[in-house]
Amino acid sequence: MFENLSERLGGVFERLTKQGALSADDVRTAMREVRTALLEADVSLPVVREFVKKVEAEATGARVTKSVTPGQQVIKIVHDALVQMLAGEDDPGTLKIDNPPAPILMVGLQGSGKTTTAAKLARRLKEREKKRVLLASLDIYRPAAMEQLAILGTQVGVDTLPIVAGESAVQIARRAKQMATLGGYDVYILDTAGRLQIDAVLMDEVAQVRDAVSPRETLLVVDGLTGQVAVEVAEEFDAKVGISGVVLTRMDGDGRGGAALSMRATTGKPIRFVGLGEKMDALETFEAERIAGRILG
Numbered sequence: 001m002f003e004n005l006s007e008r009l010g011g012v013f014e015r016l017t018k019q020g021a022l023s024a025d026d027v028r029t030a031m032r033e034v035r036t037a038l039l040e041a042d043v044s045l046p047v048v049r050e051f052v053k054k055v056e057a058e059a060t061g062a063r064v065t066k067s068v069t070p071g072q073q074v075i076k077i078v079h080d081a082l083v084q085m086l087a088g089e090d091d092p093g094t095l096k097i098d099n100p101p102a103p104i105l106m107v108g109l110q111g112s113g114k115t116t117t118a119a120k121l122a123r124r125l126k127e128r129e130k131k132r133v134l135l136a137s138l139d140i141y142r143p144a145a146m147e148q149l150a151i152l153g154t155q156v157g158v159d160t161l162p163i164v165a166g167e168s169a170v171q172i173a174r175r176a177k178q179m180a181t182l183g184g185y186d187v188y189i190l191d192t193a194g195r196l197q198i199d200a201v202l203m204d205e206v207a208q209v210r211d212a213v214s215p216r217e218t219l220l221v222v223d224g225l226t227g228q229v230a231v232e233v234a235e236e237f238d239a240k241v242g243i244s245g246v247v248l249t250r251m252d253g254d255g256r257g258g259a260a261l262s263m264r265a266t267t268g269k270p271i272r273f274v275g276l277g278e279k280m281d282a283l284e285t286f287e288a289e290r291i292a293g294r295i296l297g
Ligand code: GDP
Pocket: 108, 109, 110, 111, 112, 113, 114, 115, 116, 117, 194, 248, 249, 250, 251, 252, 253, 274, 275, 276, 277, 278, 282
């Protein structure tokens, strides 16, 4: 198990409880613990370095009030800096879906939870915002994935684009747009094909789909347990396709969510939602406070 940062810092600062301000030495000692805690939480090394540097500057010389110990003071500074770094948009859960029908493109690696998230999102838009939603799978390589989306669509009471064999991803996207326009839908969500690893063919295909429909939102779905890989995936998709936000799945697992911080710091793109389970209602708006608390342990 992870050792919690409060415990670590508690130990480091035990001898210094009575001190009035944090000295450069105290802070340096504390930062070693912060660094280890962040690395254990799977935050990428360059981001850890940048973060520690920032917090170190902020903490040095900070007054320690009587009501808290120096350890608690450092934790507060670290926590606030994490929240600031993680926070993206004021309202990450509100998607840009005016001008119906608004296309939303779901992208990501195979197994990241893309199809599940597409259906969860459709359910959320239908239930909370009373939108008419159309779901379409562009995964021409895996007929089972298309069928899975149709099953999930039925489960959440959202229409799916009828499956037609032999079409290209772009053709399916155009058909979805047409059906959404003619059928009076507010939103159509395109679930693109994933691969086990990033490859040029996949990126080209997603870029072509993007050009065909001009999505209002392009959401990258990443497995929150994959730390370093998540950062590479986010950088690659953002460079080749352009993303408007990230959905972190499997945040119901044991992971500490360091990927959230790394992706945010590296790509600058906001985390919009988190997936908290396999069920269709297990999708929540991203909250920086919650993830910060989790990263600190
Ligand atoms: P895709 O290949 O990216 O479309 O991935 P799927 O949507 O098929 O998801 C792969 C597996 O991950 C399925 O068994 C999902 O039920 C599961 N899954 C998706 N999101 C979550 C999540 O937030 N938490 C958990 N525990 N499982 C998830």
